[in-house]
Amino acid sequence: MMRQYELVERVRRYNPNTDEALLDRAYVYAMRAHGSQLRASGDPYFSHPLEVAAILTDLKLDDATIVSALLHDTIEDTSATKVEIERLFGHQIATLVEGLTKIKKLDLVSKQAKQAENLRKLLLAIADDVRVLLVKLADRLHNMRTLKWVPPEKRDRVAQETLDIYAPLAARMGMQDMREELEDLSFRQLSPEAYESIAERVSELRQGNGAVVQEIERELKDELERRGIAAEVKGREKRPYSIWGKMERKAIGFEQLSDLYGFRVIVGSVEDCYRALGVIHTKWAIVPGRFKDYISTPKPNDYRSLHTTVVGPRRQRVEMQIRTRDMEEIAEYGIAAHALYKDASGAPGAMLSHESRAYAWLRKTIENLSQGLSPEEFLEHTKLELFHDQVFCFTPKGRLIALPRKATPIDFAYAVHTDVGNTAVGCKINGSIAPLVSELKNGDEVEIITSKAQTPPGAWETIAVTGKARAAVRRATRTAVRAQYAGLGRKIAERAFAKAGKVFSEDAVAKGTPRLARTAAEDVFAAVGRGEIKTEDLIRAVYPDWQPPRAEDRTDRQINGEGWFELKRGHNLKFKIPEGAKPRDGEDAERLDAIPIRGINGELPVRFAPEGGAVPGDRIVGILTPGEGITIYPIQSPSLQSFEDAPERWLDVRWDVDELSDGRFPARIIVTARNAPGSLAQVAGAIGDRGGNIDGLQMRSRSADFHEMVIDIEVFDLRHLNTIMADLKAREVVAQVERVNG
Structure with missing residues (x-):
């Protein structure tokens, strides 16, 4: 473990005017505060903040940042308080340390909501002082270097969070060496x-x-x-x-x-x-x-x-x-x-009047992300805004617009101004009319065509790449569909409370909104209608002592009073059946399995596009048919054209499938094969060898030499489907393989 004088010497190498007494006080205070605490590796806990401080000395940072690194876990993990740290080390350092402290007592039901609220707090602290970010990145880097000592069940979560948030944050701040090390350490854990x-x-x-x-x-x-x-x-x-x-x-x-x-x-x-x-x-x-x-x-x-x-x-x-x-x-x-907080001598606390482009971008992004988003939206849009790959496009007047890779004119329009995005009806790319879903390339000149009569379709949210565009589309369409979702959510909530034997009232729900990270009961009902909040979480928010029935107490199948058919225990979707009907004996449980799609609540019947299905990895939308339920389509499905005049029926959905899940999903392919003995066996063998399951097969004659096989198969995800198709194409008897998007 680094000695006190060694830390001082590391700082003095680049800052001869360092405040040695301040560093000594912080070293001793942090060591005493953490006392006999140990890390998972068995090392003294104080070794962690000390290593974080050492990483920051390599970046040649000022005394206040080094001291904040030494103290960054004291408020969170010891009896130290902000008041005490402010008395001993001053307001500036106390504010930095407080900004690095997680919100411990979040009374929220969802873990994702807790993660989002802690991230929101961190980003707001970064907006006030970028040094909070530098300490946080160094903290995460040391935690990743010692990830092997973390309990196995937590390693993947920490590594994925690093890859999703902290590595892109380092990239956005131009810290390439730190970004690359964070990415490699995460990659080694997630894909050894x-x-x-x-x-x-x-x-x-x-x-x-x-x-x-x-x-x-x-x-x-x-x-x-x-x-x-x-x-x-x-x-x-x-x-x-x-x-x-x-x-x-x-x-x-x-x-x-x-x-x-x-x-x-x-x-x-x-x-x-x-x-x-x-x-x-x-x-x-x-x-x-x-x-x-x-x-x-x-x-x-x-x-x-x-x-x-x-x-x-x-x-x-x-x-x-x-x-x-x-x-x-x-x-x-x-x-x-960047000389953002150091003067020519490197003295601590000195602030210059200008700020870097990277920090200016971060402040603006944080401002945009703080405009009334739910925790789930905030987390998603933060991740979207942090990805680094860029394309540079121009307005007709020469204004430069930087966008993420694979951005569309929809993203461009919202980058120019929210009103331009909301009223966009078409675009010209380099002077030629082009679809709003076109992928932009470096150097493109983009002109957005607008109409005051236009409102953005909800499907744009699935097409847009930037968090700003997605948030704006969602805000613009929220008012139009809010009443529909809230009404649906209210009915679902009433039924769920009755089934749980609890009294339902909007006043009680309103009092429970803080635990669901919402501000009003109407927001909660709308979230339930969208499937963002589970009814079990809603009931627990209103009645904290309530517990859902244990799995062993549930029947495999039962008809409840509302005519809903519940699936096998552990499944979370319900299918409506006609009044008076009964479950068929021996019903195929696989076909009734839960569909893990985020954005759809468990009380609505769900099915896949009948002519081609959809698999994880596809960009998808849901189409609501009153009385029938929701149908999931890939975004490229030509069938969606028939719903363009009914934007109120489009639902925002996302895949939410665990990588280790063994669930299969339907897809349809057409294989053109030589009309030769054994060709069907080779095709079926290729699918079986790659772990695909044939669910249906139709032979269509095409010519004397070739015939078509229309095959319905079940696969794990898009990558699995592409692997099967590639293997089929490699077979000598196969002339062509294409996927059907119904």
């Missing part, structure tokens, strides 16, 4: 086999290509020196998670990757950046479409650099990044390298 496989392949490649890397470094540096450009050149291999992400994104194998190594060229000035680019492009052939100028157009996180890919020695594709030393510092440390 894939991580080890890629790490092993990279190691083999490193041994085989070591000479190539040195050759490129030497040749490039010599060439720049001959042209009078002093430069530092260093090679760097991609990390496993980055490699995995590219393989997944482009659906390619490891052998097809061409830029596993990148080279940084560090020069003295912006002018030298463009001169070095000219030298590189003169010496080696450029790969078309791979040049990006982030110096003239910086990324929102302040990242500046020239990117190009060339065909280098031995016909190897080589990725080059050209930047100045100042740009390199910001690329590595992001907002921590």
